[in-house]
Amino acid sequence: MGGFKNCVIIRIYADLNYFLDKNERQSDIEVCFYGKRSVKDLIESMGVPHVEVHRILVDGDEAGFDHILEGHERISVYPKLSLMKESGENTCGDESKFILDVHLGKLAMYLRMLGFDVFYDTGIDDPEIARISADEDRILLTRDRGLLMRSIVKRGLIIRNSNPVLQAAEVIEYFNLEDSIRPLAICLECNGKxxxxxxxxxxxxxxxxxxxxxxxxxxxxxxxxxxxxxxxxxxxxxxxxxxxxxxxxxxxxxx
Incomplete structure (x- = not known):
């Protein structure tokens, strides 16, 4: 491979360390590449889905995912979680709508039980899930990092827990939804009112x-x-x- 090798220093903060190897957590990480690279590409190459990132600083200045890195920069990446906890507000908007991948059927039922609009269909594949998430502005919940890294997905969360009850609690806490809960207002079978x-x-x-x-x-x-x-x-x-x-x-x- 021709060209010069460029290196940057990146640090991932708070809850986003979940996606890193244990030896990389809470530390500065040197990443080297040839040519130029976008911030989004760099972050997701480390396993961090863009939808869970709230703030990016490059050499102390605010930057977007499309910012091009040329080498020698210092990048700081912050999660949405910290902002949500500080605001104490429902960050989903007036109507909290979700779409879940086929492996989260029990969580889909529990979220409906809590009164949330949940799209769940075992007959659709990942590209269709991502498309519906984008077209209907639904928050995508999954345990598959690759699904959340699709560029059309704008809002989503990797579910950390394996227990469905804890998964539901995780979603409620992450998005500050406790005040939006309407128990047993949604049909568990069809998502109707x-x-x-x-x-x-x-x-x-x-x-x-x-x-x-x-x-x-x-x-x-x-x-x-x-x-x-x-x-x-x-x-x-x-x-x-x-x-x-x-x-x-x-x-x-x-x-």
Whole structure:
């Protein structure tokens, strides 16, 4: 390979150290290359997805992902997490929408349980997931770094935990979503909105006929999904879900 070898010093801060080898964490790292290189290319070559980066400094000045490095620069890379925790605000906007890859089915169900709009389809591949994330402005949640490094993906998070309950708690904490939670307002099966039916209405009477006879004997409160028509009521499954929600939120009280 011809040309001169150029070297830069880069330091990755805070939570982004998760993506580095243990011997590179919390330290200055020398990276050498031939010719020129963009900041985005350099950062992602180290395993850090661009969507988790909030701030980049090159020789102390603010820089974007398209900034071209020529050698001898010092680069500092900061995560979004630090800004989010300091602001205390929901950073997803008024409507928090997600799309999850095919390996996070349990997390998709739990986020819907918490009332979030979640796109989840086991029949689509990574390019389609990335496209939907970009077209519908959905936050992409995955454990696959390569998926988050696709250039069209603008918002996303690598899920660190393997336990689905802890994964949901991780998402809530990272995006400061606790005030946006609307328990059991979204259908777990189709992602449609759930509404309570008015007792005595034709729709209520129709829904009541769909539930088991023993439930009709005691239950007078029914809910329906406006997407798929599924009927819900507060049976033992409801209290199981409430217990799961409390685990995700780290609470012991009622909802």
């Amino acid at each position: 759930i509404e309570r039916l008015t007792e005595g209405s034709p729709e209520f009477d129709k829904a009541k006929k769909q539930v088991p006879p023993k439930v009709r004997d005691w239950c007078d409160e029914y809910y329906i999904c406006r997407g798929c028509g599924k009927v819900y009521w507060r049976g033992t499954h409801y209290y199981d879900m409430v217990a799961t929600i409390l685990k995700m939120l780290g609470k012991s009280g009622g909802i």
